[in-house]
Amino acid sequence: MASSATRRTAPSPAPAAPTAVSAPPRVGEQIQRLRMERKLTLDDLSRAAGVSKSMLSEIERDKANPTIAVAWRLTNALGVSLDQLFASQRTHETIAVSGPHEIPTLDGHEAKYQLRVWGPIELAGKFEWYELTLQPGGALVSNAHEPGTREHLTVLHGSMEIEADGEAKRLKAADTARYQADVPHAIRNAGKTEAKALLVVIHG
Incomplete structure (x- = not known):
């Protein structure tokens, strides 16, 4: 997800200090x-x-x-x-910041999708959220998850089609779909341009 911040102008701005970039976890x-x-x-x-x-x-x-x-x-x-x-790689910081290189990314080249794992690793299998990018004709096809699992998908731009348990719905930008994920399901881009969405998975 992208976020924006309001820029404040100081009377005499000091030069910005270089930002330290931490190494990715080994x-x-x-x-x-x-x-x-x-x-x-x-x-x-x-x-x-x-x-x-x-x-x-x-x-x-x-x-x-x-x-x-x-x-x-x-x-x-x-x-x-x-x-x-x-x-063993963590420090006890009040605010922990992860750089882009520290975000796990799954590329499905043949299926034309990319999943960026925004959720913290310790919540895996419980509560997960991803940034899903689908190229035209791309699809993320999933088997049934644990009983009671639900997914929530918000299209950020482009359009996508959700299919779950034999039912299909078309979504445009800013639409949100909430559906059972304890059945076979798929997210597809049937459009002609790249589509991007926020995908939240709440496991049963």
Whole structure:
């Protein structure tokens, strides 16, 4: 989501101090350390988590960032929570700011979609929100989530079509759809221009 702030003009503005950019969390190093502590090979963890060995190797070498679903499977296989995975990298700040490079992003090139994971990692599987971008002809197709799960989709620009349990609705910019997500469902861009939306998932 984008936000705007009102600019205040001071009588004698001082030069702005450079903003410090923090390094992205080294998730791969953490996963590798946990795996080795448990005396697991790449093959062992790959099979236990249902993640391909090549993907796991890329993640451990910090060549790729795991999606929220992949991180969830890896931490479950390692016997830790997502929160614990990042615990050692956190500082006790009153206000924690994440830069663009720290936001996990899932690209579905063939399906022509991009999901940016705006929700904090510790709420994964409970309450999640994403920025969904669909290219023309793109679709995000999902299997049924846990019973009672609902999704809330607000179109920011462009138009999208929601399909859930055999019913379909067309949405234009500023429209919001609320629907069951414990059934097979899909979000599609049937238009000719890029479409973007805020997607909120509340798990059952």
